[in-house]
Amino acid sequence: MDQGVRQTVSSEGACGILGIDLGALRDNYLLLCSQAAPVPVAAVVKADAYGLHAGRVAPMLYDAGCRTFFVAHFSEALKLRPLLAQDTRIFVLNGLQPGNETTCADAGIIPVLNGLEQVANWSRLAKLRNRTLPAALQADTGMSRLGLAPDELTQIAADATLLDGIRLELIMSHLACADEPDHAANAGQLSVMRTVAAQFPGVALCFANSGGIFLGKDYHGDLARTGIALYGGAVVSGVANPMKPVVTLDIAVVQVRTVPAGIAVGYGGTYVTTGETRIATIAGGYADGLPRALSDRGALYYNGVRLPIVGRVSMDSISIDVTALPPGTLTLGSMVEMIGPNQTLEDIAAAAGTISYEILTSLGQRYHRAYKA
Ligand SMILES: *Cc1c(COP(=O)(O)O)cnc(C)c1O
Numbered sequence: 001m002d003q004g005v006r007q008t009v010s011s012e013g014a015c016g017i018l019g020i021d022l023g024a025l026r027d028n029y030l031l032l033c034s035q036a037a038p039v040p041v042a043a044v045v046k047a048d049a050y051g052l053h054a055g056r057v058a059p060m061l062y063d064a065g066c067r068t069f070f071v072a073h074f075s076e077a078l079k080l081r082p083l084l085a086q087d088t089r090i091f092v093l094n095g096l097q098p099g100n101e102t103t104c105a106d107a108g109i110i111p112v113l114n115g116l117e118q119v120a121n122w123s124r125l126a127k128l129r130n131r132t133l134p135a136a137l138q139a140d141t142g143m144s145r146l147g148l149a150p151d152e153l154t155q156i157a158a159d160a161t162l163l164d165g166i167r168l169e170l171i172m173s174h175l176a177c178a179d180e181p182d183h184a185a186n187a188g189q190l191s192v193m194r195t196v197a198a199q200f201p202g203v204a205l206c207f208a209n210s211g212g213i214f215l216g217k218d219y220h221g222d223l224a225r226t227g228i229a230l231y232g233g234a235v236v237s238g239v240a241n242p243m244k245p246v247v248t249l250d251i252a253v254v255q256v257r258t259v260p261a262g263i264a265v266g267y268g269g270t271y272v273t274t275g276e277t278r279i280a281t282i283a284g285g286y287a288d289g290l291p292r293a294l295s296d297r298g299a300l301y302y303n304g305v306r307l308p309i310v311g312r313v314s315m316d317s318i319s320i321d322v323t324a325l326p327p328g329t330l331t332l333g334s335m336v337e338m339i340g341p342n343q344t345l346e347d348i349a350a351a352a353g354t355i356s357y358e359i360l361t362s363l364g365q366r367y368h369r370a371y372k373a
Helices: 003-012 022-036 046-050 054-063 074-083 101-107 116-129 150-158 184-198 345-351 356-362
Strands: 016-021 041-044 068-071 089-092 110-113 133-138 166-172 204-206 224-226 247-259 277-282 299-302 305-308 318-321 335-339 368-372
Touching: 016 022, 016 335, 022 041, 022 054, 022 224, 022 368, 041 054, 046 054, 046 074, 046 356, 054 068, 054 074, 068 074, 074 089, 074 101, 089 166, 101 116, 110 116, 110 166, 116 133, 116 150, 116 166, 150 184, 299 318, 335 345, 345 356
Parallel strands: 016 368, 041 068, 041 224, 068 089, 089 110, 110 133, 133 166, 166 204
Antiparallel strands: 016 247, 247 277, 247 335, 277 318, 299 305, 299 335, 305 318
């Protein structure tokens, strides 16, 4: 860690540095585009671009050629809309709560309609305004989470009045097991999707998420939409991750102490030293998105040396055993690696018993976010 970056941390009082490599993110987008080609790739920038800041990520992806964006909540779309040129589409995956239709139409945001009630609400507004309003229709092809049931879509296809005033931009669905290429659910969902899409000829099909792109052409439809792979997460479990790492996380040391054998460390005294031990306390905890599940099991790194987490993860700090480093190596203000060359995002997620998505979206606001172009 160079001196310049350390000074940035101390001047802002941040607890660590979350490095975000926008160049790598761009390369990931282009890799996904080549994997999906000739089908275009949309960017999923919900949850503030998986915690990396949609205001930085989305305009950069626009420059890389991306013209379609997805967020989860309408509030996210309202924030993003002014940051993107008019030749972009922003879809709201969760659709609209009743009463949000007018604002949505005025802002030029496109809802994903997940149920007959949302369809009716959107159509009513279009008729009231005597104009056409764009929308996506989502089918539930087997995940039982969001979307219209196949028989509801058949009903819509058979009765054109239900879509009065609505211009369908997409017919879409979401894969439940795309990260497991051998899972039988993938082919099952694809087959339902094909039956549904056939009832809406001429409407673009949007099906594959990050994992779906790697399931092959059958899954690509007319538009892919990717999230985690853009941000460097693994797309397929059990296979080498083809994406470039986007995120590094280094956390500042706030104290180093040497204790004798038999000393308890942290809340609950779950760890007791077995010999003389040098312990560093670092300035990040579960309030910074470092899971409490890493208590007594995770590790950080310094110069390639593994430094095990000892005791429980606290809200704002973690204790690590730094005995493996020569005395004096770590001092107040030293930075240790949580995510970086020695430990990937996936490694941390696995150690905590969770997934990269949850780690990224939990990282919190107390880090200095250092963007690299
Ligand atoms: C979050 C989400 C995505 C993005 O999935 P990734 O696995 O991150 O690529 C795509 N579609 C829907 C409906 C989602 O909820």
